[in-house]
Each structure stands twice: as C-alpha cells, then as structure tokens.
Amino acid sequence: MTATRTEPRPGVTAASKPPVRRRSAGTPMRGLIPLALVLLLWQALGNSESPYFPPPSAWIRALKPSLDDGTLYAGLGWTTLTVVLSLVLATTLGAVLGALVGSSRRMDRAFGPSLEFLRVLPAAALVPLAALILGYTMQMKLAVVILPATWPVLLTCRSARRSMSSVLVDVTRTLGLSRRQRIRKVMVPALMPAVLLGLRVSAPLALIITLLVEIVTRINGLGALLGQAQANFRSAQVYGLLVIAGALGFAVNWLVTRAEGAVAARMSGGPTG
Amino acid sequence: MLETSVEPVGSGRASLECDDLRVTLAGAAGEVDILNGVRLSVASGDFVSILGVSGSGKTTLLRVLAGLQQASGGQVLCNGIPVDGPPQGVVTVFQDYAHSLLPWRSVRRNVALGIEDRLSKSECAQRVDEALEMVDLQRAADEYPWRLSGGMQQRVQIARAIAMRPSVLLMDEPFGALDAMTKASLQDQLQQVQALTNTTIIFVTHDVEEAVYLSDRVVVLQGRPAAVGLSLEVELERPRRQVATKELPEYLKLRHEVYAALGQASAQ
Amino acid sequence: MTAVLRRINVVGIAAMFSVLVLWELSVRTGLVTFEYIPPPTRVVAGLGEIISSGELTTNLVHTLTAAVVGWAIACVVGVLAGLALGLSRATWTYSMASVDALRALPIVAFVPVAVLLLGFTMEMEIVVAFYAALWPIVLNTVAGLRSVEVRLLEVGRVLRLGHRGVLWKLRLPAATPFIIVGMRLGLSVSLVLTLVSEMVGNPAGLGFALLQKAQSLQPEQMFAYIVVIGVAGIVLNAVLMALARLLFPGQMAASGESA
Numbered sequence: 103m104t105a106t107r108t109e110p111r112p113g114v115t116a117a118s119k120p121p122v123r124r125r126s127a128g129t130p131m132r133g134l135i136p137l138a139l140v141l142l143l144w145q146a147l148g149n150s151e152s153p154y155f156p157p158p159s160a161w162i163r164a165l166k167p168s169l170d171d172g173t174l175y176a177g178l179g180w181t182t183l184t185v186v187l188s189l190v191l192a193t194t195l196g197a198v199l200g201a202l203v204g205s206s207r208r209m210d211r212a213f214g215p216s217l218e219f220l221r222v223l224p225a226a227a228l229v230p231l232a233a234l235i236l237g238y239t240m241q242m243k244l245a246v247v248i249l250p251a252t253w254p255v256l257l258t259c260r261s262a263r264r265s266m267s268s269v270l271v272d273v274t275r276t277l278g279l280s281r282r283q284r285i286r287k288v289m290v291p292a293l294m295p296a297v298l299l300g301l302r303v304s305a306p307l308a309l310i311i312t313l314l315v316e317i318v319t320r321i322n323g324l325g326a327l328l329g330q331a332q333a334n335f336r337s338a339q340v341y342g343l344l345v346i347a348g349a350l351g352f353a354v355n356w357l358v359t360r361a362e363g364a365v366a367a368r369m370s371g372g373p374t375g
Numbered sequence: 376m377l378e379t380s381v382e383p384v385g386s387g388r389a390s391l392e393c394d395d396l397r398v399t400l401a402g403a404a405g406e407v408d409i410l411n412g413v414r415l416s417v418a419s420g421d422f423v424s425i426l427g428v429s430g431s432g433k434t435t436l437l438r439v440l441a442g443l444q445q446a447s448g449g450q451v452l453c454n455g456i457p458v459d460g461p462p463q464g465v466v467t468v469f470q471d472y473a474h475s476l477l478p479w480r481s482v483r484r485n486v487a488l489g490i491e492d493r494l495s496k497s498e499c500a501q502r503v504d505e506a507l508e509m510v511d512l513q514r515a516a517d518e519y520p521w522r523l524s525g526g527m528q529q530r531v532q533i534a535r536a537i538a539m540r541p542s543v544l545l546m547d548e549p550f551g552a553l554d555a556m557t558k559a560s561l562q563d564q565l566q567q568v569q570a571l572t573n574t575t576i577i578f579v580t581h582d583v584e585e586a587v588y589l590s591d592r593v594v595v596l597q598g599r600p601a602a603v604g605l606s607l608e609v610e611l612e613r614p615r616r617q618v619a620t621k622e623l624p625e626y627l628k629l630r631h632e633v634y635a636a637l638g639q640a641s642a643q
Numbered sequence: 644m645t646a647v648l649r650r651i652n653v654v655g656i657a658a659m660f661s662v663l664v665l666w667e668l669s670v671r672t673g674l675v676t677f678e679y680i681p682p683p684t685r686v687v688a689g690l691g692e693i694i695s696s697g698e699l700t701t702n703l704v705h706t707l708t709a710a711v712v713g714w715a716i717a718c719v720v721g722v723l724a725g726l727a728l729g730l731s732r733a734t735w736t737y738s739m740a741s742v743d744a745l746r747a748l749p750i751v752a753f754v755p756v757a758v759l760l761l762g763f764t765m766e767m768e769i770v771v772a773f774y775a776a777l778w779p780i781v782l783n784t785v786a787g788l789r790s791v792e793v794r795l796l797e798v799g800r801v802l803r804l805g806h807r808g809v810l811w812k813l814r815l816p817a818a819t820p821f822i823i824v825g826m827r828l829g830l831s832v833s834l835v836l837t838l839v840s841e842m843v844g845n846p847a848g849l850g851f852a853l854l855q856k857a858q859s860l861q862p863e864q865m866f867a868y869i870v871v872i873g874v875a876g877i878v879l880n881a882v883l884m885a886l887a888r889l890l891f892p893g894q895m896a897a898s899g900e901s902a
Contacts (some may be wrong), residue, residue, distance in 0.1 A: 124890045133740030154760055210652070215655035216662060222831070222880070223873040226838040230857035230865060257834065265473035272443050275460070276467040277489030277539065287488065306749070314751045318842050325752070329843065332755035340755050348748035355747060374402050 146314040156338040161345065164338035173327065174346075181350065184312045185305075188244050192251035192304060197297050199252075200259025201289065210264065217256070225250040225311050229318050238321050246315050251308040255300030262296030298362040305358040309351055324350070390454060390575045391440060391465070391543050392416035397448035397600075398435055408600035409435045412449070415594065415603060418574055419542070424578045424586035427596035428637060433579045434547055440577065441545045453543070465629040466541040466609070470548040472528040476520040481514040482507070486535045508539040509568050526557035530564070537568060543575040550585065559617050562589055566614060583637065587629050588615060595636040605636040667796050681863045686870065689863030698852065699871065706848035707875065709765055710837040713772025716832050722822060725784020732811070733746070735785075746778045750836060758844040768840045769847070775836035776829030782823025787818025802815075824885045830879055838872070849875075852885040 141158055148157030156164075200279040203209050203217070228246055236242035245260055270292065274284040316325025331339040393505075396413040399406050409432045417423045427456055429434045438444040440451055442461040443462055451458040453465060461467075466489075471477045476485050486503045494502065507513050510530040520528050529549055550558045562585060569576055580586050586593045590609050597604025611620055618621055663683045670682040681689070728735050728742070754771055761767035768834040791814050799809040841850025849872055855863035889893045 109717045112476050112503065129739040129743055130736050131740055132736055133738050133742075134744065135741075136738050137741035137744055179752040215652060216639060216659045219659070219873060219877075222876045223869065223875060224831070224835040224838060226835050226842065227853060227869045229842070231679075231852045231862075231869060234857045234860075234862065234865070243397050263674045267471065269474045270477075272469065273488075275443060276441060276545075277487065277535070278461060278463065278466075288477065291477070304624045308674045310749045310751050312779055313749050316841055317751060317754065318839065328752055332759050332843075335759065337759055340759055344748060344752050344756060347746070347752040351749045352744070352747040 115355075124271055153335065153337055154285050158341075160338040161342035165342040165346075168327070168339075177327045178346070178350070179326045181309075181312055181325065182318065183245050184240070184247060184323065185308045185354065186250055189246035189301070189305060191244070191310050192308065193247045193255050193297060193301055194254040196255030196261050196300060196304075197293065199297075200256040200300075201293060202267075203256075203262045204260035204263030210260070210265070216352060217253075220249075221253045221257070226314060226318075229315055238319055240321075242319075243312065243315050243321060247308050247311045250311055251304040254303035254307065254346070255297055258296040258300035258303075259293055261295050266292060295362075295366050296346065298358075298365050302358050305354050306351060309354050313347060329369065377439045390421075391451070391577065392417040393440065393446075393449060393451045395449040396436070396446050396451065397441060398432070398439060398444070399447040401433075410439075410446075410599075410602070411600035411603050413596075417543075417577060419575055420573045421567060422589055422591045424577045424580055424590040424593045425596065426583065426586050426593060426633065426637065427601065428579060429581060431599075432601040433581075433596055434563055435482060436601075437545055437547050437577065437579045439631070441465060453553075464542040465545060466536040466543075467545040467547065468529075468532050468536050468537045468549050470551050472525065472532050472549075472552075473521075475532050476519050476528060478519065481517050481519055482512065482523070482531050484559065485520060486538050488535060489539045502538050502540075503534075504611065507533040509537055509571065509574060510534045510564060524557075526553050526561060529553065529561065533565070533568070537572065540572075541574060543577065546576065546578045548580055549578075551580070551582075558585070563617065565589065570614070583619070583633050584629060587611075587626060588617075588620060591634055595627075595633060597636065605633070608637075609633060652677055679860075679862045681866060685863045686866040689861070689865075689868070690867035693864055693867055697745060699805045699868075700857065701873065701885065702849045702852045702868075703848070703875065705713075706837055706841065707851065707879075709768035709840075710772045710830075710850040711879075713769040713774075713837070714826075716769075717773045717776035717780055717829055718832065719827055720773075721780030721825070722784050724777075725781045725788070725822070725825075727786030728781070729785040730814075730892040739785075742778075742781065746782070750775045750778075750832070751839060754836065754840050763783075763845045765845065768837050768845055771840040772833035772837045776826075776833040779828035779832065780822070780825040783821045783828070784818065787821025787825075788814055790821065791817045794880055800878075805831050816891075816894055820897070823883075823891075823895070827880060830883060834872075834876055834879065 131333050144155070145157045145159060148155055148160075150156055150160045165174065168177075225246060226248065232242045232246045236245060270288060271284075274288050279287065312323065313325035313328070315321065316323035317329045320326045320329050324343065328340060328343045328347070331343060377610075389640065393413060393415050396410055396415075397408070398410040399408050402406075402445045413436060415423075415436075424431050425436060435444065439446050440458070442451070442465070453462040456462070477488065480488070483503055486506055487499055490502060491499050503516075504513070507516055510533055512527065512530050512534060515523060515527060516533075522530055523531070533549070550561055553561065565576075568574070578586070578589060587609055593607045593609060595602055595605040595607075598604070607629060611623065611626060611629075666901040667684060670680060681895060690699075728739060753774055757767050757771045757774075761770060795813055795817065798808065799813050802808075804812060837848070838850035838853075841848040842854055845851070853868050853872075854864060856862070856868060
C-alpha cells in the first residue's frame with residue numbers, strides 16, 4: 103500500500119514526527135476499557151455455534167489444533183522472516199538511493215517524476231505481475247514487499263539529504279576528512295533519524311503487504327492461514343488469526359517506535375535538529 | 376587593477392597568497408563575474424581582515440582561498456603550493472555555527488572530529504582539552520552543542536579549528552550573527568588565541584570597527600566584479616582593549632579611512 | 644512563457660520516457676527475454692483492447708464506486724469520531740487506546756473477515772474500503788485538533804470568542820490541513836484494499852481483472868490495467884487536492900500545499 107505519505111509536511115506529524123521527547127506522550131491504558139467491554143459482552147452474549155460471530159473463547163479453541171501441530175508457529179515464522187528480510191533490504195536500498203537522489207538537484211529533478219509514479223502504484227496491483235514472473239516463491243514475496251517498503255525510507259532520506267546544510271559538507275572538507283570518514287561520521291548519523299522515520303512507516307507497511315501477498319497467493323505464512331480459514335468458513339479461526347496478526351502488528355510498531363525514539367533522542371539533537 | 380599588496384607575490388614569506396584571481400559564477404541571468412583580478416598576500420602570523428559591502432564577493436574570496444570553491448582564473452598558493460581543494464593546515468570557521476556542529480556529538484567529540492582518526496586517543500584528548508581551554512569551554516565539554524548559546528557554539532567551532540593546529544585560520548563573518556556583548560568578548564578571545572598560537576588569520580567581516588580593532592591589515596574589496604581597493608596597515612599596539620583602543624585618535628583615523636573606502640565601494 | 648516551461652520538469656519527463664524506450668529496446672532486441680514482460684508499445688495495444696471491448700470502463704467504474712463510497716462514509720464517520728476524541732479529554736482518555744489497538748490490526752487481515760460476513764458482494768468491498776480509510780482520517784483529525792498552538796488558543800481567549808467560536812474559527816480551520824492529509828491517505832488505502840477485496844473476494848472490478856489477465860496469460864492487458872490503476876490513484880488524489888484548495892484556500896496555502 104503506497105498510502106503512507108512521508109514528506110515532512112505539517113499534516114503527517116501525528117503519525118511520523120517524533121514529538122521532541124515528550125515523556126507523557128503515551129495514551130492512557132484506561133482507554134482500553136471500551137474494547138475490553140465489547141469483547142466481554144461478545145463472550146457473554148455470543149453463541150459459540152454462530153457461523154458469523156463466534157465469541158472470543160471459541161477463537162482460542164479454534165486455534166488450538168494449529169498450535170498443537172505447529173502450523174501456526176510455522177506461519178508466524180514465515181511471515182516474520184519475510185517482513186524482517188524485506189525491511190533490511192528495503193531500508194538499505196531506500197537509504198542509499200534516497201541519499202544519492204537527494205544529493206544533487208539535477209538527479210532529483212530527473213528521477214522525481216518516475217519515483218513519484220512508482221510510489222503511488224498500489225502494491226496490490228503488483229502481486230499478480232510478480233506471481234506471473236517469479237512464480238509462487240519466497241523471492242516473489244520479497245519482491246512485492248520490498249518495492250513499496252523502499253519508498254518511505256527513500257523519500258525521507260531524499261528530503262533529509264536535500265535539506266542538509268551545505269555548511270556541513272564544507273566543514274568535513276575544511277577539516278580534511280576523507281570521503282569514507284565523511285560518510286561514516288557525518289552523512290550516516292545525519293541521515294539516521296530520517297531512515298528511522300521512514301522505517302516507522304515502512305515497517306507496518308511491510309507487514310501489511312506480506313499478509314496481502316500471503317492472502318492472495320496462499321504462499322506459506324500467517325496470511326495464507328487466514329485465507330484458508332476464510333475459504334473453509336472457519337470463522338472462529340479467522341477471528342483468532344486476526345488477533346494474532348494484530349499482535350504481530352503491534353509488536354512491529356512498538357519495536358520501530360522504540361528504536362526511533364532512542365535514536366531521535368541521541369542523534370537528531372535539539373529542537374532545531 | 377589596483378596593485379596594493381605589500382609584499383611581492385611569491386616571496387616565500389607569505390603563508391597564503393593569490394594573484395589575479397578571477398571567479399565567474401553561473402547566475403539566473405547568465406554568467407556573473409564576482410572577482411576580477413584579486414591580488415592578496417598574507418604573511419605568516421598576520422591577522423588580515425577582508426571588508427566589503429554585502430554582495431561584494433568577500434565570502435567567495437574566502438571560499439576560494441579555503442579551497443572550497445574553484446577559481447575561474449588565477450591561482451591560490453598556500454606556502455608556495457598551488458591550492459586545489461582544502462590544503463593541509465588551512466581550516467575554515469563558518470558563520471553558520473548552528474549547522475557547522477554535529478548535533479549528535481558532544482562538544483568534546485565535535486572538537487575531536489578532525490583529529491580523532493589521525494592521533495592516538497590520549498594525544499587527541501589532550502589536544503581537545505587544550506583547544507577547549509583556549510576558548511574557555513572546559514566546563515561545557517560534555518554538553519551537546521544545541522544546549523549552548525550562540526556565542527558558545529561559535530567558540531566550539533573555533534576550538535575545533537584550533538585543535539587541528541592550523542597554520543592559517545580562515546573565518547567567514549564568524550561573529551556576524553552574535554549580539555554586541557558576545558561579539559566583543561569573542562573578539563578578545565580570538566586575539567588571545569592568536570597571541571598564543573601565532574596562527575595566520577584571514578577574517579571576513581562587514582563590520583568596520585571589528586576589522587580595524589582585530590587586524591594587522593585591513594583589505595577592502597571594491598567594484599563589481601570586485602578587486603582589492605584599499606589595503607591598510609593597522610599599527611595599533613597589542614593587546615588591544617575594547618574601550619581604550621577604540622578611543623585612540625589613530626584608531627579613529629583608520630576607521631574613518633576604511634569607511635571612506637567602503638563608501639566609495641557602495642557608490643559604484 | 645519561460646516560467647511555464649520551467650515549471651514543467653522536462654528532464655524528469657525525459658528520464659521517464661527514456662526508461663520506457665530502454666525497456667522497449669531491451670525487449671525488442673532480446674536483451675531481456677521474458678515472455679511475461681511485454682514492451683511498452685504492446686502494453687499500449689493492450690490498453691486499446693480493453694478500452695474497445697468496454698471491460699475497462701465497467702471494471703473501473705465498479706472499483707472506483709466501491710472505493711469512493713466506502714471512503715466518503717469513512718470521511719463523515721472518521722471526522723466525527725476524530726472530533727469526539729480530539730475535543731473531549733474524557734473521551735480521549737477512555738477510548739484512544741482502543742482506537743490504537745484496533746488500528747494495529749493489519750487492515751488486510753480484515754478482508755477475510757469481511758468476506759466471511761458479507762460474502763462476495765459490492766457491500767463487502769465498500770465495508771473494506773470504509774474500514775481502511777477510517778483510521779487515517781480519525782487519527783489525523785485528532786492530531787489536527789490537538790496540534791493547535793497554545794498561542795492561538797490564547798488569542799481566542801483574548802478576543803473572547805467563546806467555546807463555539809474557538810471551535811469554528813480556530814481549532815477546525817487549524818486542523819483542516821491535517822484532516823485533508825488523513826483523507827488523502829484514506830483514499831489511497833481504500834483504493835488498494837478495494838483491489839485486494841476483489842482479488843480474494845468479490846470477482847469483479849480492476850482487482851479481479853488483474854488476476855484474470857495473469858491467469859489467462861495476457862500480460863499486455865495486465866500491464867495496461869496496472870498503469871490504469873496507477874493513474875487512477877494519481878487522478879483521485881489530484882481531484883481531492885484541487886477540491887481542498889478550492890474550499891479551504893487559506894489553510895492549504897498556510898500548510899504549504901498551495902503549489
């Protein structure tokens with residue numbers, strides 16, 4: 103899904119710009135009460151034979167067999183592996199390309215429109231194409247996930263590189279730093295917050311697209327299990343897997359936000375950074 | 376072109392010199408000549424200020440001397456060697472201190488940036504401490520630069536340059552963005568640093584008082600494209616004092632002359 | 644005249660075009676021999692075929708209807724929910740965490756649930772599109788309302804605007820650019836999710852057409868559909884932005900979205 107905007111415009115601050123070390127930024131846990139109430143009511147009033155709305159206890163029961171024979175763990179493992187691998191590749195690719203494109207106005211202008219078109223192309227549309235070319239394989243999964251997951255990192259890196267003060271480059275030259283030292287000591291740390299900002303958008307995106315590919319193609323993973331359960335009308339299992347997918351999504355968000363917070367506090371410096 | 380340099384070019388005593396320097400830049404309305412035939416020679420240990428109205432090409436001249444920008448014609452020699460990229464022993468201090476310091480590094484590690492890979496750990500630490508002491512920043516060593524005031528940030532940048540032990544220090548309006556009080560105290564600190572290290576300093580500014588107060592020689596850029604219009608020796612006794620020196624009749628006379636040269640520059 | 648020319652990114656268009664030419668040449672000369680990658684000219688021919696057979700119009704209308712209807716409902720519900728959460732401290736405290744928890748559910752995983760409950764229908768697609776667009780709109784509305792500068796609220800107090808005045812004259816206008824961003828995000832997410840729901844659920848529209856062309860080995864037509872989907876996304880976004888600029892010129896200009 104190419105939905106996620108990454109330019110540092112005012113509107114995105116909600117999702118992407120780290121509030122400058124606001125400790126009390128967390129939402130109060132009390133807010134979970136309505137959700138808990140709904141689930142409790144569902145459990146109390148739901149009919150465990152219902153083909154559409156089986157209560158939460160039925161979800162757990164429905165997942166038991168796949169827990170026992172290990173298919174659930176395997177699915178979770180495949181999905182996680184796909185997400186992690188594609189994120190590593192997409193982040194590297196996005197950071198390098200973004201830094202390159204952002205380093206010169208000419209490159210930026212030349213590649214801007216092509217990048218823009220590729221960015222808005224919905225990832226879902228690429229699944230049939232990738233399946234046709236690469237077959238129903240892990241490589242195909244990775245290819246479909248990497249492409250959209252690269253953009254957020256690429257775009258944040260590009261704009262960070264573009265807005266990087268030229269004085270900083272002059273400083274490294276006047277201090278006689280070599281090209282390698284310049285990249286290691288100045289470029290990488292200066293672009294790090296942007297990479298993580300992009301990653302924060304990329305990570306949930308990668309998970310969503312991994313699930314999407316798995317649901318559409320039924321290649322092993324959590325999404326494939328979901329798709330199968332739905333095709334066989336095992337509603338309790340579908341709900342159970344949905345919760346597990348949610349937990350995975352939560353874990354991914356949590357990890358990336360923590361990493362970004364830690365780096366932002368150390369790297370980006372003060373209110374101006 | 377006016378021929379005003381005091382020493383003959385290529386005499387070997389000069390630590391930084393240029394001859395017939397030309398710079399042409401591509402602007403919105405075609406090519407623009409910025410510098411045309413600038414001739415300058417700065418002896419080792421000298422403090423030379425380059426003055427000019429804004430847009431006169433002072434910063435361009437400094438950047439060419441620093442090897443950060445290519446000249447379109449003419450040559451820059453550093454200790455007799457043609458400059459092509461930032462030469463060894465020449466360090467520039469930029470006006471924009473906020474963007475010159477790495478926000479993710481503490482003051483100490485910012486000062487170490489240029490030397491940490493060339494020296495042993497203990498040597499590096501010693502040089503950093505030395506440099507910080509010279510600008511009176513020991514107490515802020517472990518702070519992050521963005522926690523410091525503008526004046527302190529600029530002192531960090533100066534310390535970083537000193538730590539390189541440069542033979543020539545190029546300064547591009549280093550105090551231009553600071554308030555008057557901070558400016559005065561940094562000027563005096565810079566005097567002390569030069570007295571201690573005997574570094575050659577080329578100092579770009581648009582502040583006449585600052586130029587006369589600090590320099591051994593004031594050079595005024597005139598014309599468009601610019602060339603050296605006036606080169607004035609400043610023989611005021613050192614150390615200079617903010618109040619006493621600026622009340623000397625000699626100082627006032629020099630100041631008057633520079634203002635006159637600048638007035639002529641802006642009239643053109 | 645030159646100003647207009649300068650605004651058109653000639654280099655960028657040339658770069659795009661040269662990629663297409665390179666692609667065409669490498670397929671024609673056999674540098675890339677992949678039976679499923681047709682050269683751009685064949686894709687154009689494929690586009691002609693699906694246009695003349697009329698299937699493109701049918702599919703496009705189907706998908707866009709589902710996506711836009713779902714999105715429109717999400718705009719209304721999302722902004723209202725966002726207002727409730729952003730304006731009332733109590734509502735926020737006692738339900739924001741639930742919103743966050745539900746948002747963490749990967750929306751794609753919701754598609755099988757929707758198919759299960761609603762079957763292979765247009766309603767299912769609309770519900771999926773609605774659900775997908777809802778979260779970005781809610782979150783951005785909340786963020787917009789909470790982003791209002793304290794100074795601006797003080798201005799409201801100094802000018803004695805009262806609660807209603809502050810809401811209508813300060814908080815809502817200040818939140819508008821955020822809400823628009825949420826709607827833009829929502830629109831593109833709902834388009835994507837509509838496609839997915841067509842791929843795994845309702846056999847109709849652009850999503851199903853893509854699968855069908857892949858299975859019947861008609862890559863030219865499949866590529867043509869991919870291009871159409873990309874362009875449709877760009878056009879929808881452009882229309883939304885034009886509308887926003889028309890309705891809220893001041894706010895959009897202030898947030899740097901006027902150009």
